[in-house]
Amino acid sequence: MPTTQLSKNVFLQAKRASYLLNISLSQSKHFIAKAFYRCHDYQDLQNKIKCYGINSQVYPFAKVNSSANTELIEYVEKNLVFLVSRLQQYFYPSTNQAIMSNIIWKIFGINRKISRNCLIENTNHIEWSTFSGKSIKNEPVIFCNLLINDCPFIVLATKVVTVDSFPIFNELEKKFLHDRVFHTECIPFIQWRDINEWKNIFVQFFKDYSHCKTFDKNLLQTVLTPNSDGEVWFFQIFRRFFNVLNEEFGINPIRHIQIAGSYYSIIGLPLAPNVLSESSFKKSSTEIYISDDDINNDKCIIELGSNILCIDLFELNDECDYVGESVDYFEGLNKACSPLDWDEKGYLIVNNKRYKAYLRTATESEYLHYFQPGPLLEMYS
Known part of the structure; x- marks a missing residue:
């Protein structure tokens, strides 16, 4: 030129x-x-x-x-x-x-008009539930059911704490907390306790900042401790899953999404086909259909309100052995989720091809690549 x-x-x-x-x-x-x-x-x-x-x-x-x-x-x-x-x-x-x-x-x-393959236009279209039957605002883990190409999935959304969970703090204080507390952790902080307990710890720290220049993470021990044996069991699976994601994506961080004003990290797992015989599952599930055209680089993108989720697809042969190149990632996800016994026989069929599939929250680069935000820049169109 x-x-x-x-x-x-x-x-x-x-x-x-x-x-x-x-x-x-x-x-x-x-x-x-x-x-x-x-x-x-x-x-x-x-x-x-x-x-x-x-x-x-x-x-x-x-x-x-x-x-x-x-x-x-x-x-x-x-x-x-x-x-x-x-x-x-x-x-x-x-x-x-x-x-x-x-x-x-x-x-x-x-x-730039990015193609956002499968669309769930608003989180209000998803029927989020709790295992306890309580309000989703009071539970650290909520779930919904998806039916993707007639394959049942359970989507587990775990409430996490980020610097944006604290509107009381200014930008400098948020940056300090990000650099000294949140950025140093590979695994998201799960919000087992009320967010006000977290806020009180950080408020007290900033009051004492003049004589305490570093943050003592032992201060978080009370809010980081699960409340029950069931929560301890779930946290072990959550931690294993995110360790696999961190190994796969390295410095490219996993995003969080917002549901009902709180921040969540998401894991989606295929279920055994026999759950389709339960009328309650089909009644409460959201149906999605994907085709070959929706798959790019062995993944499919789902829009969830103002967020996106990724479906990682691992193609299997007739003997149900993985035939792709991401062997460590595939085996890591399988191993991380094996204690659940929920994904033993769940396979996704797309154009006569069989896949093992997992859902997760998108990385920062995937968000940049696939998602086009709405009104903030429309004035320049």
Whole structure:
């Protein structure tokens, strides 16, 4: 591509950024040069364009415009997490990653319409229940039933505690708690106790902060302790499941979703087909149908309100042996959930192919890739 066209593309990117971010054109030029192209300033970027001296990783971005081909769009997709992390360095407090990804597509002049395969449009369409029969607001674990291609699943939603569970704290206090408490844990904190007990612990800590600069996690022991033997048993399964996810996805964190104002982590497991003989299961279940077209990279995406879930699909042969490459991940999930005895014979059939399937909450990068948030950026459409 001629250098004149590259310069024009970069100028238009800066112009769109000026409009989207409500900053002057000179500011947006400087912003694009540093955040997108790792240059000192806009003039440095122009000089490097003329002599094809841009860093090889970011050079393809200069070729992207509203008529970009599939190869360039795929390159942006592949580097979207990198771009988001670069741009977030210039925003305080950090802007939501999903919103930021949409800003990036709009800066490139691309009206990105992500396909979100199977849709459950609102969590109100899901009939959440509790094992005790009590209100879901008072229970740490709730569940719902799904029927996916006539295969029964139970979806377990575990209430967790995040920094966003505490609107009483300001952004600096939330950042401190994230860095010193929540970010250091691989397994989400399950909310076994009332959220006010957690809040009181953190409120007292901030009061004592002047003479106690570090957070003593022993303070959380009372709220982290399950209330019954059943909760201890469930926590062991929950921990094993998330250890497998952490090993599979590494530094790409698993998101939480919101249900009735609280935060949850989700595990979905196939059930034995004989539960379909129970009229109560079919009556309370939500039915979903997926096809080959809905499967991408051995997974299918379900929209759940303003969140997404992933169905990980593991293809089996006629002897029910896994035939894919993610052997450690597949065996890890099987082992983590084996004490439940719920998934022994549950198989998902898609176009005559047999799959073992598990549901989980999406990772950050999956959320960026598949989910397009609604009204927050519609003003720029």
